[in-house]
Amino acid sequence: MQDRKIISATASVCPVCLKQISAQRVAEHDGIYMEKSCPEHGDFRVLLWRGSEESYRNWERQKQQPAEHYCHTHVDKGCPYDCGLCEDHLQQICCVLLEVTQRCNLHCPVCFASAGGYSEDPSIEEISEWYDELMKAGGPFNIQLSGGEPTMRDDLAEIIRLGKEKGFTYFQLNTNGLRIAEDYDYLKQLVDAGLSNVFLQFDGLTEEPYEVLRGKPLLAVKKKAVENCGRAKVGLTLVPTVAPGVNDNQVGDILKFAMQNMPVVRGVHFQPVSYFGRCDLEQNEQRITIPDMLRYMEEQTDGMMKAEDFLGGGAENSYCSFHGNFMQMPDGTIKSIKSDNTGCCCTSSKQSRDFVAKRWSVAPVLASTESSCCNIAQTTAVNNSCCSTSQPSLFDVFLERIENYTLAVSGMLFQDAWNFDLERVKSCYLCELSPKKKIVPFCAYNLTSISGETIHRGK
Amino acid sequence: MAQYYESIDPNGELICMKCGVPFEKMEVTLAYMDNSFPVELPRCPVCKMVYVPEELAVGKISRVEKSLEDK
Numbered sequence: 001m002q003d004r005k006i007i008s009a010t011a012s013v014c015p016v017c018l019k020q021i022s023a024q025r026v027a028e029h030d031g032i033y034m035e036k037s038c039p040e041h042g043d044f045r046v047l048l049w050r051g052s053e054e055s056y057r058n059w060e061r062q063k064q065q066p067a068e069h070y071c072h073t074h075v076d077k078g079c080p081y082d083c084g085l086c087e088d089h090l091q092q093i094c095c096v097l098l099e100v101t102q103r104c105n106l107h108c109p110v111c112f113a114s115a116g117g118y119s120e121d122p123s124i125e126e127i128s129e130w131y132d133e134l135m136k137a138g139g140p141f142n143i144q145l146s147g148g149e150p151t152m153r154d155d156l157a158e159i160i161r162l163g164k165e166k167g168f169t170y171f172q173l174n175t176n177g178l179r180i181a182e183d184y185d186y187l188k189q190l191v192d193a194g195l196s197n198v199f200l201q202f203d204g205l206t207e208e209p210y211e212v213l214r215g216k217p218l219l220a221v222k223k224k225a226v227e228n229c230g231r232a233k234v235g236l237t238l239v240p241t242v243a244p245g246v247n248d249n250q251v252g253d254i255l256k257f258a259m260q261n262m263p264v265v266r267g268v269h270f271q272p273v274s275y276f277g278r279c280d281l282e283q284n285e286q287r288i289t290i291p292d293m294l295r296y297m298e299e300q301t302d303g304m305m306k307a308e309d310f311l312g313g314g315a316e317n318s319y320c321s322f323h324g325n326f327m328q329m330p331d332g333t334i335k336s337i338k339s340d341n342t343g344c345c346c347t348s349s350k351q352s353r354d355f356v357a358k359r360w361s362v363a364p365v366l367a368s369t370e371s372s373c374c375n376i377a378q379t380t381a382v383n384n385s386c387c388s389t390s391q392p393s394l395f396d397v398f399l400e401r402i403e404n405y406t407l408a409v410s411g412m413l414f415q416d417a418w419n420f421d422l423e424r425v426k427s428c429y430l431c432e433l434s435p436k437k438k439i440v441p442f443c444a445y446n447l448t449s450i451s452g453e454t455i456h457r458g459k
Numbered sequence: 460m461a462q463y464y465e466s467i468d469p470n471g472e473l474i475c476m477k478c479g480v481p482f483e484k485m486e487v488t489l490a491y492m493d494n495s496f497p498v499e500l501p502r503c504p505v506c507k508m509v510y511v512p513e514e515l516a517v518g519k520i521s522r523v524e525k526s527l528e529d530k
Contacts, residue, residue: 337527338493394496395519402526 177225252300
C-alpha cells in the first residue's frame with residue numbers, strides 16, 4: 001500500500017509573509033494534508049481531513065456553474081489580494097457581516113476580529129452607505145450584525161430599521177449574549193425593529209469552555225439569554241466554538257440542550273477553532289476536521305444523529321461546511337430530514353439565503369400571537385375544532401413538527417494561514433464589508449499571519 | 460389517521476369514470492423521501508386507481524414536499 005499520494009494541487013499563502021504560494025493536497029494513511037513551501041520561510045503542513053481519500057472525495061458535491069456576481073475590483077495581484085469582489089470570484093453573496101462596532105464587553109482569548117479597546121463606531125450615515133453599496137452589489141443579502149460586540153451600540157434597533165427600509169429582510173445578531181441576558185427591553189426593541197435571529201456564542205454546558213475561550217464563567221448568562229430569546233419571540237442559533245481538549249466532548253450535550261429548548265432554539269452552528277485573529281490557544285496538531293465533528297456528533301448523541309445524516313456545503317465549497325436537519329417527534333424521537341445529494345438542497349447563494357432565513361427565523365408556533373386548536377403539540381383531538389377534520393392527520397403532525405421542531409445542525413470550518421485554500425476562498429458566499437466598502441470573503445478578511453499582519457481587515 | 464374521506468365523499472357518490480363503479484374508502488400510504496403518510500382516500504375497486512382531491516394535492520401534500528426538499 002502506498003503511504004503517501006499527492007491527490008490535487010491548489011494555492012495557499014505563507015503563514016509568515018502571506019504571499020501566495022502553491023500547495024498540494026496529500027493523502028496519507030490517516031488523512032488528507034495540505035503541504036506548501038515558501039521560498040523564504042520554509043515548509044508547512046497541516047491536516048485538512050481525518051479519514052480516507054475515498055471519504056474525502058465522496059464528500060464533494062456537484063456545483064452549479066459559477067454564478068455571475070457584482071465586481072468591485074479587478075484582478076491585479078491575484079487571490080486573495082484583490083478582493084472586492086474581483087472577477088475571479090466564483091460565487092454570489094449569501095450573507096454579509098457588518099462590523100457595526102469594534103468595542104466589546106468581553107476580552108476573549110479567542111476572537112477572530114481581535115475586538116476590544118476603543119475606536120469610534122461607524123455613524124448611521126456610514127452604515128446607510130454600506131446598505132446602499134450592498135444593494136448595488138446585488139442585494140438584499142442576509143445581514144449579520146457583528147463586531148466587536150454589536151450590542152455595545154444603543155442604536156442597534158435603528159440600524160436594523162434602516163436596513164429594512166433599504167430592502168433587507170433578514171437580520172442576524174452575532175452576540176456573546178451578555179447584554180440581551182441582562183436587558184430584556186433592549187432585546188425586545190431589536191426584535192420589534194425586525195431582528196430575525198440571535199446567533200449566540202454558546203460554548204458548552206459547563207464553565208470550563210467559557211473560562212478557557214472567553215476568560216470567565218458565563219453559563220448562567222447564556223441560559224438567561226436563551227430564556228429571553230424565547231420571551232421576545234426571536235429565532236435563536238447556538239454557536240459553539242469547538243476547541244480540541246476544551247469542549248470537543250460537549251458537542252452531544254450542546255445538541256441535547258438545543259433539542260430540549262426547541263422551538264426557541266432553531267439551530268446549532270459549530271465553529272471548530274481557527275488560528276486567526278486573536279487566538280491564545282496553542283496551534284494544536286489535533287485539528288478538528290469535518291469527519292471529527294461528524295464523529296463527535298454521532299458518538300455523543302448515542303447515534304441519535306449519524307454522520308451519514310450530514311452533507312457538505314452545496315453553494316459554498318463542500319469542504320467549508322456540513323449541515324443536517326433533525327425533526328423531533330412528539331414522543332421525543334429524532335428523525336433526520338436529509339435532502340438528496342443531487343440538487344434538492346441549496347446549490348446557489350440565493351437558495352442558501354432563503355434556507356438560512358427560513359430555518360433560523362422564529363418558529364411559526366412562537367411567532368403566532370393567536371392560540372389555535374391546530375397546535376398539534378398541545379392536542380391530538382379537539383372537539384369543535386377550527387380545523388376541517390376532527391382529528392389531526394399525519395400531514396398536520398408532520399408539518400407542525402417540521403416547521404417548529406426541526407433543528408438545523410451545521411458547522412463551518414473557517415480557514416487560517418495554515419490551511420488557507422484559494423479554491424475554497426473563491427467559492428465563498430459569506431463576506432465582510434470593509435471600511436472602504438469592499439466585499440471580502442470572510443476567511444480572507446480575517447486572515448492573519450503568524451505576527452498578526454492582515455491583508456484586508458481594517459483596510 | 461387522516462379523516463379526509465368523510466369530507467371528500469360524504470355521501471358515497473363518487474364514481475370511477477373509467478370503470479363506472481362507486482369508489483370505496485381505502486387506506487393508502489403516500490410516501491416521499493423516506494416519509495410515509497397513511498391516509499383514507501377513495502379508490503376504485505376495479506382498476507385500483509386512487510382519487511386524490513386537488514385540495515389535498517396542492518395543499519398539504521405540496522407543503523410536505525416543499526418542507527422535505529427545503530424549498
